[in-house]
Amino acid sequence: MRRQEESPIILLGSRLLSPYIMLFGLYVIFFGHYSPGGGFQGGTLLAASILLIRLSGGRRVSRLQIQEFATTPLAVTGVIIYFLTGLAAMATGGYFLDYEQLPFLTMEPAYMRYWGILIIEVGIGLAVMAILVMIYDNMVKGEDYA
Amino acid sequence: MKALKIIILILFASVMIYAASDLPYRGDPDNLMHAEESITGTKVVGSYVIQEAYNDAKTPNIVTVILGDYRSVDTFGEQVVVFTAGLITILILRNRRRLT
Numbered sequence A: 001m002r003r004q005e006e007s008p009i010i011l012l013g014s015r016l017l018s019p020y021i022m023l024f025g026l027y028v029i030f031f032g033h034y035s036p037g038g039g040f041q042g043g044t045l046l047a048a049s050i051l052l053i054r055l056s057g058g059r060r061v062s063r064l065q066i067q068e069f070a071t072t073p074l075a076v077t078g079v080i081i082y083f084l085t086g087l088a089a090m091a092t093g094g095y096f097l098d099y100e101q102l103p104f105l106t107m108e109p110a111y112m113r114y115w116g117i118l119i120i121e122v123g124i125g126l127a128v129m130a131i132l133v134m135i136y137d138n139m140v141k142g143e144d145y146a
Numbered sequence B: 001m002k003a004l005k006i007i008i009l010i011l012f013a014s015v016m017i018y019a020a021s022d023l024p025y026r027g028d029p030d031n032l033m034h035a036e037e038s039i040t041g042t043k044v045v046g047s048y049v050i051q052e053a054y055n056d057a058k059t060p061n062i063v064t065v066i067l068g069d070y071r072s073v074d075t076f077g078e079q080v081v082v083f084t085a086g087l088i089t090i091l092i093l094r095n096r097r098r099l100t
Helices: A008-030 A039-062 A068-091 A109-139 B002-020 B045-057 B062-070 B072-094
Strands: none
Touching (some): A008 A039, A068 A109, A068 B072, A109 B072
């Protein structure tokens, strides 16, 4: 890779832009019930905000945000949130991913489905964000990027 | 060679435009996909989803209800596919030895 100089202007611009992209990603995940959105789209936006810092700031700055070794456990956590939600519904006598049977929630069945969808979308968003960052980290591994 | 590519592109575009001219109008209530019963007289799934999605999950966005509730196992499979793609990048890219 060709050696390039660090540019404070690009780093400053991406520092300005990144929190807003991250906030919009969280909005897309948590308001997927009311507007177009959901786990996959919101997770991609969160990954974009993290990758912007990684592209512009380089390894030294991006280590402050999310460490490279932390992406794989985050991805596993996202998948396990989804899977344990399904298993918890099975443990109390329902079908797999039948949110009406979730423990620790006593509401009307329709509202329990509402909260169940929100829980699994958080899991999807976490997994997608961590996996996209993980793919980028593995591709530039060993190279002195930025 | 360049002319061949342009001819193929024009042919492909004309095929797509010809196919798109046969599509039904958007939002027309007489479309087959908006009907409650199909041609053979059976119930269509889409009409059930449109009528009952809010009562089932109290969620105004029908797409979220379909992805998160009715077809949640399918969404779980999609997430596992994405996760597998990440794992494969670990296996292929992370253990590369330096050739120098």
